[in-house]
Each structure stands twice: as structure tokens, then as C-alpha cells.
Amino acid sequence: xTDRMAIAASTGPVLEFKSKGSGLIPRGLTLTAVIIIIAMLxxxxxxxxxxxxxxxxxxxxxxxxxxxxxxxxxxxxxxxTVFLVILMVITGVPVGVLTAVYLHEYTSPTSxxxxxxxxxxxxxxxxPSIVFGLFGLGFFIGFIGHGIxxxxxxxxxPVWGQPAIIWxxxxxxxxxxxxxxxxxxxxxxxxxxxxxxASYALGATKLQTIIRIIIPQALPGIFxxxxxxxxxxxxxxxxxxxxxxxxxxxxxPKALNDQFMELGYHVYVMSTQSPDIEKTxxxxxxxxxxxxxxxxxxxFMAILxxxxxxxxxxxx
Amino acid sequence: MTPYxxxxxxxxxxxxxxxxxxxxxxxxLIAILLIFVFIFKEATPIFTSSEVQKExxxxxxxxxxxxxxxxxxxxxxxxxSDLPKYSLWPxxxxxxxxxxxxxxxxxxxxxxxxxxxxxxxxxxxxxxxxPVIELLAGIPSVVLGFxxxxxxxxxxxxxxxxxxxxxILNAGIALGLAxxxxxxxxxxxxxxxxxxxxxxxARALGANPWQVSFTMVLPAALPGIxxxxxxxFGRAIGETMIVLMASGNAAIVSASFIDSARTLxxxxxxxxAEVVFGSAHYNVLFFIGTVLFLFTFLVNLGGELVLxxxxxxxxxxxx
Amino acid sequence: MRRLLAEAFLIxxxxxxALAGQITVKGSDTMVRLCQRLAEEYMKGHKQTVIxxxxxxxxxxxxxxxxxxxxVCASSRLLTDAEIRIAATKGVKVHQLVVALxxxxxxxxxxxxxxxxxLGQLRDIYTDRITNWKDLGGPDQPIILxxxxxxxGTYTYFQKQxxxxxxxxxxxxxxxxxxxxVHAVAHDVNGIGYGGIxxxxxxxxxxxxxxDSAQAVLPSAANxxxxxxxxxxxxxxxxxxxxxxxxKEFIDWVLSSTGEKxxxxxxxxxxxxx
Numbered sequence: 046x047t048d049r050m051a052i053a054a055s056t057g058p059v060l061e062f063k064s065k066g067s068g069l070i071p072r073g074l075t076l077t078a079v080i081i082i083i084a085m086l087x088x089x090x091x092x093x094x095x096x097x098x099x100x101x102x103x104x105x106x107x108x109x110x111x112x113x114x115x116x117x118x119x120x121x122x123x124x125x126t127v128f129l130v131i132l133m134v135i136t137g138v139p140v141g142v143l144t145a146v147y148l149h150e151y152t153s154p155t156s157x158x159x160x161x162x163x164x165x166x167x168x169x170x171x172x173p174s175i176v177f178g179l180f181g182l183g184f185f186i187g188f189i190g191h192g193i194x195x196x197x198x199x200x201x202x203p204v205w206g207q208p209a210i211i212w213x214x215x216x217x218x219x220x221x222x223x224x225x226x227x228x229x230x231x232x233x234x235x236x237x238x239x240x241x242x243a244s245y246a247l248g249a250t251k252l253q254t255i256i257r258i259i260i261p262q263a264l265p266g267i268f269x270x271x272x273x274x275x276x277x278x279x280x281x282x283x284x285x286x287x288x289x290x291x292x293x294x295x296x297x298p299k300a301l302n303d304q305f306m307e308l309g310y311h312v313y314v315m316s317t318q319s320p321d322i323e324k325t326x327x328x329x330x331x332x333x334x335x336x337x338x339x340x341x342x343x344x345f346m347a348i349l350x351x352x353x354x355x356x357x358x359x360x361x
Numbered sequence: 362m363t364p365y366x367x368x369x370x371x372x373x374x375x376x377x378x379x380x381x382x383x384x385x386x387x388x389x390l391i392a393i394l395l396i397f398v399f400i401f402k403e404a405t406p407i408f409t410s411s412e413v414q415k416e417x418x419x420x421x422x423x424x425x426x427x428x429x430x431x432x433x434x435x436x437x438x439x440x441x442s443d444l445p446k447y448s449l450w451p452x453x454x455x456x457x458x459x460x461x462x463x464x465x466x467x468x469x470x471x472x473x474x475x476x477x478x479x480x481x482x483x484x485x486x487x488x489x490x491x492p493v494i495e496l497l498a499g500i501p502s503v504v505l506g507f508x509x510x511x512x513x514x515x516x517x518x519x520x521x522x523x524x525x526x527x528x529i530l531n532a533g534i535a536l537g538l539a540x541x542x543x544x545x546x547x548x549x550x551x552x553x554x555x556x557x558x559x560x561x562x563a564r565a566l567g568a569n570p571w572q573v574s575f576t577m578v579l580p581a582a583l584p585g586i587x588x589x590x591x592x593x594f595g596r597a598i599g600e601t602m603i604v605l606m607a608s609g610n611a612a613i614v615s616a617s618f619i620d621s622a623r624t625l626x627x628x629x630x631x632x633x634a635e636v637v638f639g640s641a642h643y644n645v646l647f648f649i650g651t652v653l654f655l656f657t658f659l660v661n662l663g664g665e666l667v668l669x670x671x672x673x674x675x676x677x678x679x680x
Numbered sequence: 681m682r683r684l685l686a687e688a689f690l691i692x693x694x695x696x697x698a699l700a701g702q703i704t705v706k707g708s709d710t711m712v713r714l715c716q717r718l719a720e721e722y723m724k725g726h727k728q729t730v731i732x733x734x735x736x737x738x739x740x741x742x743x744x745x746x747x748x749x750x751x752v753c754a755s756s757r758l759l760t761d762a763e764i765r766i767a768a769t770k771g772v773k774v775h776q777l778v779v780a781l782x783x784x785x786x787x788x789x790x791x792x793x794x795x796x797x798x799l800g801q802l803r804d805i806y807t808d809r810i811t812n813w814k815d816l817g818g819p820d821q822p823i824i825l826x827x828x829x830x831x832x833g834t835y836t837y838f839q840k841q842x843x844x845x846x847x848x849x850x851x852x853x854x855x856x857x858x859x860x861x862v863h864a865v866a867h868d869v870n871g872i873g874y875g876g877i878x879x880x881x882x883x884x885x886x887x888x889x890x891x892d893s894a895q896a897v898l899p900s901a902a903n904x905x906x907x908x909x910x911x912x913x914x915x916x917x918x919x920x921x922x923x924x925x926x927x928k929e930f931i932d933w934v935l936s937s938t939g940e941k942x943x944x945x946x947x948x949x950x951x952x953x954x
Contacts, residue, residue: 068571072481078473079490082541086497089508089538111720140388147386151379164665165390171592171661172396172654173599174502175626179633179650183399203749219392226389252378280501283601283626287633292735293716295723304734309503316507317606318709318857323882326511333504344499348492439847441830442839451850515867524824526867527853610829611853621853631829631856637739 093333100331110293114315115324119332124297125305126339129214129285130275132301137218138271141225142263146255148226149233170223174283181216181288204302211301213289220284221274228273228351232266233259235354269350276343280336282309292318308336400654403647416641417447422648438612438623440632440642447645449652451612455529455622459604460597462533462618463540468590470537471544475586478545479552480574491549498542506606509535514607521619527609529622535603540593547592547668551585552578554675581675588667595660599653601626625649702730703927707741707754709857710782710833710876711915714946715754718934721942729926738833745918746772751927753918756782756833775919779934780948783904783912784838786886787826787865787873794818796887796896799910802842805872808849813870825852826864826873834858837913838874876947877904904949915948 104118111117144162152159191206198204236259244254260267282290291304292314298305312332319325406413407422425434428444436448478490514531517523523530555578563577579586609621610631629646636643705715712735719731738755745753746767759767759774767774786802788794794816797805804810805823814820827848828835835854839845855861858875865871866882877885877899887896890910903909923931933939940950 068569071571071575072477075473075477075481078470079477082470082474082497083490083493085538086493089500089505092508092512093504112717140385143382143385144388147382151382151386162386162390164662165393167665168658168661169389169393171595171599171657172393173601173626173657175599175601175629176396176400176650176654176657179400179403179629179647180396182633183403183647184395188399203747207749222389222392250375252375255378255382276499280499280503282501282503283630286630292712293733295719295732296730309501312503312507313602313606316510317855317860319859322859322863329507329511333507336501337504340499340501341496344496348495437847437850439830439850441836442847443845446847524822524870525853526864609853610855611851613850621851623854631854632831634737634740634831636831637743 090337093330093337096326096330097332097334100327101334105328105331106335109295110328114293114319114328115321116328119308119311119328119335121294121297122306122308122311122332123335125210125290126279126308128298129210129217129305129307130278132211132214133217133221133278134271134275136215137221137274138225138267140218141222141270141274142229142260142267144222145226145229145233146259149230150251150255150259166223166226169219172220174220174281177216177220177284178287180219181212181284185212185215186288207302208287208289208291208304209302210289210298210305213285213305216284216288217278217281220281221278224274224277225267225270228266228270228347229263230266231351232263232269232354235266236262265350265354269347269354272343272347272350276340276347279343280309280340282307282313285310308332308339312336397651397654400647400650404644404651406641406644407648413641413644416445417645417648422447422449422645436614438628440645445642447641449625449649451614452623452625452628452649454614455608455612456598456604456624456626458529458618458622459533459536459608459624460594462529463536463597464590464594466534466537467541467593468544471541471589471593472548472586474541475545475548475552475589476574476579479549480570480578494542494545497538498546500538502539502600502602503606505535505538506603509603509607523619525609525619525621527607527621528619529608529617530619532604532608532622532624533618535607536597536600539600539603540596543596544589544593547589547664548582548586551582551589551668551671554585554672555581556675582671584667585671588664588671591660591664591667595657595664598660599626599657601630605630625653629653702732703752703930704750705731705733705752705754705917706744706750707735707918708738708756708833708915709735710756711754711779714780714915714943714948717942717946718939721938722930722933726926726929729930731930737831742918745774745920746770748772748920751919752931755916755918756837756913758916759918773921775921775923777917777919777931777935778914778951779917779939780915780943780950781904781912782915782948783877783899783901783909784834784874785877785899785911786888787862787871787875787883788886789865789869789871790882790884791869792818792884794886796889798889798892798894799842800891802888803844803846806838806843806848806852807846808851821870824868824871825849826861826868826871827852827854828858828861828875829854829856834875838911841911841913877901877949901944901949912949 106118106123107120108118109121110119148159148162186206186208190209190212191203194204194206240258240262241254244258249257285307289304290307290310294304294306312329315325315329315332319329407417407419425436426446426448427434428437428446436450437446438448438451439446474490474494478487482490509531510527513535514526517531518526559577559581560573563573568576604624605627608624608627610623610627611621612623613620629649632642633646636646705719712733715733719733723729723731738757741750741753741755742759742763744750746763764774786797794813797816801810801816806825806827810816811823812820813823827838839848853864855864861873861875862883865873885899887898888910889896897903897909899909899911904912917931917934919927919931940952943950
């Protein structure tokens, strides 16, 4: 239908436009949609701000939960979240960056391999997060962790074959892989061809060009990807429920096979399983606020860096 | 061709470097395969073990079962009963009902906003709208679930006088908030990628801006908008935390949209932590995971194909 | 190569060595808050001991005890025959202690005119035989059922003891914690729920009658303690053999009057009548 229209539009005056309505109604309706969305966002943010702002204090940010989570702070959850996303970035970002480099520098966009990988990436992005949780449990804990325990350590007790921060981080790394790839690719596309050609003209090999020219040039995009991945990873709960997050721990995670507390999971636990919902409400709101501020700051940074990259591409 | 010279001594390094990068590039593909293999592996006893099939066979999970001699057959999800009942129908129904509400709520808003942003908004306005909606996408689903559980549920119950505080309507609206950004982004991209030649042609024929939008751009971008809806639906089916916290989780078979509902994803989240490894219940939960995986896989594949076609049509190339 | 790898993983798992001075308590979600409070208080007075508490349910706690993955198991039920058998084959001698009694109260909204219920009525309500409050002498309003998730020990206990093993009505809304049940009933005039006994600030307890002619009993600590309240159960700690060393110290402290105070604060009833 569209093709026919395109042809029609280019061959002769088949379409006629008579009425000169101002288009106020469609304009108004669509604007209303925008306003409704923004209003809902505002309601959520104001509600969280209103409920949580009074709770935020240095005490709250630096102390562990006390009195069965009715008092105290959320420091272990903040610490656990940071530890988790650092591990996630270390394990996930390099793979994502190399994937993007491969797709952009080594293969033609129409080759079968590229399309297969690209389809896989798009599908990976659509896999429900709870399925990642199942996978983390079945593969990382049940297969890899248990495998290490029985084959290498001969351990009686589970050492690696149990929920742990490393397994949760690896699960999240997989979940956020598409985000990293897409951002890196966007940055790669923005690199002017002339720079690459100059490198080759100077006798550099492809690998040298990639390592010394392309990746440094793409660094802002890689950062954006990492930041978006962190913001996504810090908010995901379903994948870490079975792979390492703990309800309550009296100590901070120190080793890769420790369990950990996490902000998002803490919000879930407190809003559904807290001893007394009314009593924990201030702490609950405070935790939500911290989580939101964290993810929003990260998102905001990513948006800033990305808009810089985009403007650079246009200027070149 | 790219003019570069090989230094013979670095050929090996080049080779290994490329292979290393290539291996990494297949990570996503391998991950998808491993996910399927490892989740399906834990579900296989449903097909192979007669022990498990006594409790949970495909037949028992799909069709009405008569559990007591003098009572009518029914679909029932009661996994921790003396006689465990694993009918997936109540869960499937709950999942679809929540997703439908989410779509009814999100699609008009998201598409409306996309039309406004792509067709009517000034450049400055667009620079406000897009980041704001990206901000919505940045809200973790657990926070949306929290909001639905604490605030939205009470509000809806007061306004509509609902019997159940936590219900599909509540979960569906919260779910809608999560998928608005997806539909918006895909639909807006589709409209923006409509070639300017088409717009110019319409304009040359005397169409005013909104006529250009509604007679030219929208029809041309329709497949893209549809793809956005499909992708949003896929996300709504698989989303976990929101429905787990906001839907009430009762496994009911009913046509009502203000009843409580238990979805496939929430069932896994609520029950997996306690289940005995290797039991029929455990296998069934992984089977649900397999179903969710396959369903979203097909939905994404479909959406992706449509978008690729659109790209080829508008730009004559893949990028 | 294999040894090298093994060593690498061992070093990575180094903090496991610190487990020596650590008591792990794992099991029942009903008891998580109690155990957490006990651990918190105990660690205040015993700085050198670290106690790690985690939930996961009685079943996973028992499995962990048998596998040697936890030193103490918290459980809201006794071991099953199968579990006893497995424990025996693995050479685990399960040592059993009752730490507290848990009365299960029936929650009603404060404005609900119904005062007490018989066990039979309770069963009929939760199995969908009675669906309207008017059948119990109340207003013509539907009864809205709230319960616990099917992985909870309370869910299983209530099903066995009150429903006689029958299934819950499907429309019963399963909630993930006692607090959620209380919260739901407090906001729902037509609601009914069940759970622990220390929550009565926002809801009201139904008196329970064993049969039509019996006297209604309220779930007070005294009534649970002398077993006159009909819906209560014991909460256990399981250990592998008699406790020794710092575990013994902890257990003794839990059973002391200091521990009992925390038992009361957490909404349970101490074993010894007070």
C-alpha cells in the first residue's frame, strides 16, 4: 500500500487535498497523550520524593538495617548494589565492546553471520528477566558452580554451587549485553572514515587501528553503554532473586562467592514481606528514592554523553 | 578497498586478534542457545519421566481435570496440595489479561505521543519529550511495582469501588507504564524514518502538515508502529516484578479484569525459591520458563522482521 | 593445571575460611525475623561471633542442615520420614529444640460485626462453601479471602490443620508475608486473613470455637501458651548433634529469659508459660 502511494505521489496528482482544516484536533489529542505520560511520571516522582526525602540522612545511607528492618539504614544494600554492578561491568562490557567491533569492523552488515548475531542480540534484549534468573540458577550455579565444586575442589559443602554475587553479576552481564553492544556500535558509526584511513595509510594493521584508534575514539559510546547497563542492572530484581541476593546479611560481601543485599531486592522485600508495612514505610520510601536517584543520575549521564556523540557525528 | 599494509611479523597477532574478537562476538548467540538448552533441560522430565507425568503431564497442564469423583472438572493451579494440580491455564489467562490491559492503556498514549513528537512538536519540544520518556524507561520495574502496590491500588479501589485491592487493572496499568517507552521509541523511529521525499510529495500536492502526517507518514510507518506494539506486548508478557507485586497473585479462571490474577512470570518468582530441586513442581516452573522464553523469542523475531523490512523499504539497505 | 585451578578457586573462596567463627541459621521464613532479631541482639553482646541468618523456607533449611551447609536450621515443622531417613544415611543426628510457640490468628476488619468463628466455619470459608458474610450472621457482602503464598509454612499448616488437606478456594489472594495479610485485611471491610498473633493494632482477631457449643478463645499469648487456643504450632531449631562451643552459647542465650523477651517482641509465644 505504501509503495503504491509512493508511486502515486510521484507520478501524478492522484491524491487530492481539499480541506484546509487546521489540524487542531489531532494535534490536541496527541499533545494530550504527551501530557498524560509526563503527568504520570511526575506523580510517581513526586510521590517518591515526598515519601522518601524525610528519611534520607547520613545515618540512613551509612548504617545497616536494624530491628528487623524497621529502623537503621540501607548501607549494605547500597554497597551490595555497587559491588554487583562493578562485577557486572568488568565481565560484561568487554564482551559487548568486542562484539560491536566485530560487527562493525570485520563483517559486512548484510552477511549472514552479522544478521544471525544481530538477531541473537535483539532477541537477548527481549528475553524476560525472570528467565535470566532461571538460567543463572540452572547454568551458573547448577552447572558451572556445582561443576567447580565437584570436579575441582571435591568439596562436601557447596562453595561455588550456591547463590553468590559473581553468579548474579554474570547473569546481569548477559542481560545488559545488548545495551552495551548497541551503544558501542552507535559510537563506532560516528567515527569518521578519514581517521581510520589515515591510520591505515600510516601502515597500521587492522588490529592496531582498532586498539589505538577506533576503541579510544569510541570510548564515550562505550561509557554510555556501560552506564546504561549499570542503570538497567541496578534496577533489575528478577534475575538476582535466585542467583545471589539475600534478604538480610549481617556483613558485607567480601568474596566473589558471598551473597549480598541489593537496593531493588530490598525494596521488594520491604514492600511485601516487612514485619510492619506502616512502620517500614519511611525506610521503604527512602530506599526507593535512593534507587531512583541512582538510576536517574546514571541515565542522565548517559543521555548527556550520547547527545555529545550525536552532535559530533553531525558536525563531521 | 581499504589501503593498508600487512607487516609480515604481525600476521599471527592479527589472526589471533581477529579470532578473539570473533569469539566474543558470538557470545550473544551462544547465550541465547545456552539459555534455551539449560532451561529446557530442567523441564524435560515432563516429557520423559513417567513419575513426573503422573503429576504434571502436558495433558494435565493444558486441559480441565477432574480431581474429585463428584465434582466437575476444572483448571486448577494448586502445586502444594496433597494432590498437586499444575494447570497452566489460569496462569496463562492471567498473563494475557494483564498484558491486554497494559496494551489498551499504553498503546494509545505511546502512539499519540510518538505522533506528536515526530510530526507536530517543535525541535525544542522534542528535545524535552524524548528524554522525559527515556526517564520513564529508566524507572526500575520494582519501583513501578512498589508504586502500584502502595499508591495506585488504593487510588483505583477508591475511584472504582473495586472488590479486590490488588487486581489485573492495577497491575496492567503499572505494566503499561513500563511499556510506553518501548512503543513510543519504536513508533517514533518508524515515523522519523519515513523518507522526506514522501512528505515533500504530499506537500507539493497541497497537503497541510497534519494531512501529510495522517495520509502519508502514518500509513507508511504503520508496520513500524505495529512492530512497536508487538515488542511492547512481548515485554508485558515477560515482565515479572510489577505483576508479582501488584496483581494479587490468585490463580483464578475468570473473564473479569478486576479480579486478582497470577501470571506465568510471577509464579516462577514466587515459587522457585522454595521448591524442592528435581521435583515435578521444579520441572513445571522451568517449563513455564521455557514457554515464556519461546513466546517472547517468537514475538521479538516477528517484530524485528517487520522493522528490518521497513528499513529496507525506506532506505534500501540494512544497517 | 587442575590443581592450579582448584587453588585459584580456593583462594577466591578464602572468606569461607572465616566461616569457622560464624554461626549460620537457615530455614523457615516465618522465623526469619525472629532469628534475625536474636542474632542482632546476641552479636551486640558477643562481638567475636558472627551470625548469618537467611530464610528460604523450612524445607531448604532442613536440606542445608543435612548437607552441612548450615549449622542451625530454623523450622516451623518437624522432619518428614523421608528427611529423617536421608539424615540417617548421611550420619546427621538431628537435635531438636522448641524455641517458641506460634499461634495462628484469624484477622478481621475492625468494622466487621462477626465476633467469633468455629473451626468448621473457617474451613468452609476458605474452601469456598461459605462465600457471603450473611451466612455467618453478618451483612450481605462477599467474603474476601487473603492467605499466604503456597511456599509458606503457614500456608501448609493452615491447609492441613484447618482445611483438613483440602485445597484453598482459588480466589484466595496469596500474599508474600504476614504483614501484607494484615495490611490487606485492615483496608478491606469484607476481608479475612490468617497469620501470627502480634499484629492487632490495625485489625481485630476472631475468637475461635472448636465446635458450635464450645467457648470462643482469643489468640492471646496466655491462651496459646496453655494450649487452649486451638490453632497453634511449635517452632523449632534443629542442629546436627548436641550444640557445642559458641553454638551452645548462642542456643543457651536464645532459651534464656533475654531470648524469650525477643521471642515475645517478634510476635511469638515463649515455650515456658509466663
